[in-house]
Amino acid sequence: MAHLEVKGLTFAYAGSAEPALRNVTFEVRPGELAVLCGATGSGKTTLLRLIKRELAPGGVLNGDILLDGVPIRNWNPRQAAAAVGLVMQDPENQLATDTVEHELAFGMENFGFPRGEMRRRLAELAGFFGLEPLLEKPLEELSGGRKQAVNLAAVLLCRPRLLLMDEPLAQLDPQAARELIGLIRRLNEERGVTVLMSEHRLDELLPAADRVILLEAGGVAFNGPPADFIRAVWRSGDPGRLMFLPAATAWALRRFGDEALADPPLDVKAVRRICLTEGVAGSRMYPAEGLTGPAPGEMREGNSGSPRHGAERRAEEGNGRRRKEPLLSAQGVFFAYSRGEPAVIRGLDWTLGRGEFVALLGANGSGKSTLLQLLAGLRRPQRGDVRLAGVPVHRLPAGTRTARIGYLAQNPLLHFVHETVREELIHAAAFTGAADPEEEALRLARRFDLEHLLERHPHDLSGGERQRAALAIAVAGRPDVLLLDEPTKGLDPFAKAKLADELRRLNGEGMTLVAATHDVEFAEAHASRCALLFRGEIAADEPAETFFRGNFFYVSPLRRLADGRGEESRGSGSDGGFGDGPDGGTTSGTGDETESGTVGRQNGGSDNGTAAGRAVGADAASADSRPKAGAGAAGAVRAGWRNVLALFRRMPAHLWMIPAAVAYAALGVMAFRRGASLLAGFAMVFLALVPFYARYERKMRGARELALVAVLAALASVGRVPFALLLPSFTPVTFIVMVTGVVFGAEAGFIAGSMSALVSNFFLGQGPWTPWQMFAWGMAGYTAGLLARGGLFWRKRAPLAALGLVWGFLYGWILNASIAIDQWAQTKSWANVLAVYAAGLPFDAIHAAANVFFLALFGPAWIRLLERYRDKYSVPVDDGTLAARNL
């Protein structure tokens, strides 16, 4: 397969003097699995994006990137895109379409593969990934791990020579991460896929890696095989590097010193082997040696740096547990999401003592998040209650509750609703009753190291910074108890260490902490108590020390080592036995475009053959030859049918769409003249939609443009639901559509508006009303865009609100048109037409009021928001007036 060479690569972002990469040189040989590690900001993502040419950031670049000896900039665009595949961090936002099958096909469609070829590849890979039963599923129903597997499969279907992965495991829970690593190892070992993967957690990865590249401040600090990596890192003694060592390896090196360094063990199994040869029994030595996991803080500062730590702390707290004053308690709590569904929490009793640091463990979907939300008073149990110091939490006013019970959601983005970090902090302080919110905000910023970020938009922060900002918001009221949902998810070792320090400090100040987590090492290193949630109840609740001793699976790698059990089958995939996979030699063949093309065509042929074959009731095995053999009239009919089909396939769609539209319009006119008013209206509205869509299709649209319009259309569709609960017709759809028109132009406004009608009706129910709604909302966006281009209401509230008022009525009038036309056809009386409109007036008035309300109050903020994205990513407005740099 591929051979990647990076030679003397130096790169500085546009407008930045400091280079992000300095003289980076390395190579990845065919079939290798190379791991790229380094702290956040060391340039890993920049490097990967430079190799993936389509996503290369703008800036000054020196040096060369060669793939198979050819500089990547010399590859033609299509080949370059196909040759290098990229899987990114977040499993969700990489998904472009709606179902698994569409997602898998998407990449192949982009490369214009013939249909048969697509089906063949998809069939093959879906089998390998075990995705076959899921093909028709909406992507939304998949777990995070499965979504990431779909992303990986979607990339692999384009048969890249080189697979790049940018922290693909960071957002996954440990179980899903292990499964994905298994998949990647299989692909690498059995299929010879060349992989270059950036990752923080090397525990599972190092045994599979052929090469480790360590980036520090944009330069290559190490490049070589894993064993050498371990030796180099160990000898350097640099705490910033030691973090990358797997826990078991670090332990073995500390325990056995140079003996282990000769042939460094990469995983628990190898360490155990050393233990055996050295005659050390793991289980005996474990607690005696005071192993508390390689807490990064400890690494950095030595054992002295962390005061309340290790066995001594545990012993102290373990004893003191019963004596703790109860603070937050749940009694007989039952909770189900809706009436028909099984309960998630079933009769749970749990008490948290003041000043504890509790880790809540449990499998995916065991209800950890739900439990935290119940404890925080965000949800109310159907049975039982949650009390804070004896007072039911739902009795507390929201402000007090938030001030006393802090809650940090899994995704820090959920906490942000303002445009700068400063505003977020001030509002949080004010809501929790601070006397001087501005001063309090500054104090929070200082404390959580956010001072330099105060004017930034929360979405522009890095993962660790977001986490800190959200934490600052959550503890703004100095709560008695802080509930954290997966606080370590997606953080690199440094950010994690920083967070752990912060949490310990809060805990030291007397704050009670509860962290739901998958991160066993984190729990083991920091929690004083651990609880296991199982089937809606607390199945175990013990001091950390005894908890982990009793566990078999919920144990850190070090425990696994100490146990001397389990973990036998690690890396079993490498034993092979899968050599003759379904795809034979084709995966490796990259130069066989023509050959696979032929295969594809044959496949396409047999498609039709199969159809025919089945009609006769014969087996479809030799479908290709069947039509020739199948004599007589039936065979001729089928052959003719195939010809007709082929003719239709070759014909451009517009050739028969346009005459069809014209014919329908003519029918509409005739219908009107004969009094068939319903059809006349229908034909009219259909015809009105055609030119807009025809115009939208006149060229291929850029990915960003499509993605933005899709988001806005989806947003408007989603907006139809929650507001309708307040008052019928009181929805922000028209508002969102108009704002879209103002910022992205008339055309985008029309498409977003009409699409929101179409898309929301996929969920709410399609009907004869759909085209009317499409037209009405489309026009709302279109007129807003037209008038904005005339400079009428760039950021001005009054004219925008006035247009909103007009569209509140116009929308209803367009929707009533079908009945109004009918009244006209029946009676030829304007009074009757007016009567129809009068009947709808109350609803129209509410709609208009909603538009005015939203536009006057929020129009400018929304316009700012959308402009931010339009300018940040240079999306073209209308006819490409803004240059589209990166389509």
Place this chain on the structure above:
Amino acid sequence: MDAFGFRSLHPAVLLVYYAGGMTFGMLFFHPAVLLAGLAANAAVHAAVDGGRELRKWLKFLLPGVLLLAAVNPLLVRQGATVWFYIGSLSITKEAVVYGVTLAAAVLHMMLFAVSYRVVFSGEKFLHLFARWAPNAALVAMMAIGLVPRMRRRLAELALVQQTRGVTVSSGPLRLRAASGLKLVWSLAGWSLEDALRTADSMRARGYGTGPRSAYRRFSPRLRDGLSGILLAAVAAAMLWCWMKGYGLLRVYPRLPDPAPDKGDWIALALYAAFVAFPLLWEWRDRAAWRTLR
């Protein structure tokens, strides 16, 4: 699910059926023709899913339709035959008949819409328009994927934002609406940020490097060709009928004898056959099960 019966037909044929059924349902304006169409439509519902969806929707649709039938004579003064008076309001026979016929036509459209929901999945719709309007179809596909994700995120936001005093479940209407929009606003920022990653992932997978091809799950079979020809033929015949004025009841100015004449009978037969067309494949495939058992 989609392998047998009417559902198994190619989306293009399904489109011809629904477009034709709805178009001629709106063109013919004769109570007898429309009632026959309604009956055929109900039979199709029964065959396709045992009438489950229909029963679910009828309780929402019927009131509107009945209202339409009731309101028309109150609103319309046209017509020569005054039936009775409500106060000083004259109710004409013509307006009543017209209202009932119009209501039947509208109900008929609704029935089509409901069975469309059962038969015509979003995927089939996109399949059709991926070719006519590739950009729009892609946007629709992306938006359909986003809607459930955004709904989930909006619910999460609403939950977590309680801790910041942003709530739609309590307080005066103005504040609730403002809170609601604030939630949607922060969802917008989040989603737009995501959209750019999505665009990256699209470009990483070669979007925009040249013309696209279309992956298709549905390929037309002989059955689809036969169905298409049959439907087109019946539609052409119906068009001829309509041009000749069959299946049209001229209610105004004076109601003629509403009994169908010969031409109306032809229109009725053709239209009922067209609407009942799905039964053909439903029965054919059901028979296959019986004989194969």
